[in-house]
Amino acid sequence: MIFGDQMRDDVVLRLLEGQSSLETSKFLDRLMELSSLEEAEHQFLVDPFDRSVALVFQMFQSSDLDPWDVDLSSFIEMFNERIDKAENIDLPSCGRMIRMAWSILRGQANSLIDRQERAMDFEEEVEWDFEGGWEAEFDDDEYNFSLGVMTGAADEALPSIFEGRIHREEGRPVTLGELLLGLQDASRLADEQRTRERIAKERREAHEKARERFSGSLHVEDLEGDLKRTWQALKARTRKSEPISLSDVADQMNRDSILHGLEEEEAITESQVTAFVSTLFLTNRGYISLGQESGYNGQIVLQDLWGESEDYDELTQRLHPTSDPTGAQNV
Known part of the structure; x- marks a missing residue:
């Protein structure tokens, strides 16, 4: 026993927060010095429990010690046990210990107030530019688990x-x-x-x-343009009033479309459809004549009825004086 029969080492140890042993406690020297002082307050008490509590509480009256190093919750538990088991309660001694415990509690409260005031002053003076990232959300348990999985320590x-x-x-x-x-x-x-x-x-x-x-139907929205292109393709592949096949006209229109930037596959389809539909309209309006050779799959043959004319718009005005060469023609 460190303090002899007049003290209880276990009580002293329980009151000291976070201390595993009195022999290694940082407060041991102060406790030994204070226990030997005759004028110390614990000297006026008789019960070893009371003397042990008073010894610890006296030591923390010093301003250089942190009152939070005293475990008041342990004191309350031990004090209640002592009251329950005691046959004769020494009220003056109990009052003395309660007064000393209140002094420790007040010191703890004052230290909290001081810390809060310092924290508020610090927040007012310092502006943090730190933006929390993954480091701020770092968790030791998650890191240890991940490390255990990667190293194999958690295999079992x-x-x-x-x-x-x-x-x-x-x-x-x-x-x-x-x-x-x-x-x-x-x-x-x-x-x-x-x-x-x-x-x-x-x-x-x-x-x-x-x-x-393809913005809309080729044969409706730009019908007049298709008729003009078909007539020009026919004039480019024939002399005067010589007949020409529909496939030759479509081939000429296909070449013209490719020269204007249309893809070859699309140009072939577009020229065939446009040539076929436009020749029907040109025949109906009197620009050309249309026929088909005899026999199986006979070629469709076209013939320009106005071989001397080289201008589509001029010919249109001659054939249809009331029509607008740039607009749609009603048929």
């Missing part, structure tokens, strides 16, 4: 993690393995949804490009 514990039960508010409990399978299914569904959205986006973009290339 990992199987038990998947066997545990996860309880929800409703329904049966599920294992972590089942939960992971559910997450995999959710991930698969999310991938499928993203794929569908990507395909839909590609289709929309393709439709937009198609609409940009």
Whole structure:
């Protein structure tokens, strides 16, 4: 025993917050010095418990010690036990210990107030530019677990993690393995949804490009332009009033379209449709005549009825004086 029979070492140790042993305690020298003083307050008490409590409380009356190093909760527990077990209660001694405990409590409260005031002053004077990132959210437990998985230290514990039960508010409990399978299914569904959205986006973009290339029907919205292009292609491939096949006219229009920047595949389709439809209108309006050679798959033959005319707009005014060569012609 460090303090002899007149003190209780266990009481002193419990009152000292965070001290594992009196022999290694940082307060041992002060306690020994104070216990030998005859005028110290604990000398006026008789019970070893009372003397031990008073010794610790006296030491923390000094301003250079932190009152939070005293465990007042342990004092309350031990004091209640002493009252319950005591046959005769020494009220003056109890009052003395309560007064000393209150003094320690007041010191703890004052230290809290001082810390708060210093913190407020510090916040007013210093402006922090720190923006919390992943470092501010760092968690030791998560780091240690990840490190254990990577180094293999957690290999023995990992199987038990998947066997545990996860309880929800409703329904049966599920294992972590089942939960992971559910997450995999959710991930698969999310991938499928993203794929569908990507395909839909590609289709929309393709439709937009198609609409940009073909803004409406070629044979309605720009009919007069198609008629003029077809007539010019016919004039470019024939002399005077010599007959020419429809395929030759379409071929000439195909070349002209490619020269104007149209893709070859699109130019072929566009020229064939335009040439066929436009020749019907040109025949109806009296620009050309149309016939077909005899036999199976006989060629469609066109013939310019106005071989001497080289200007489509002028010829249109001659044939249809009331029509607008730049507008749509009613047929």
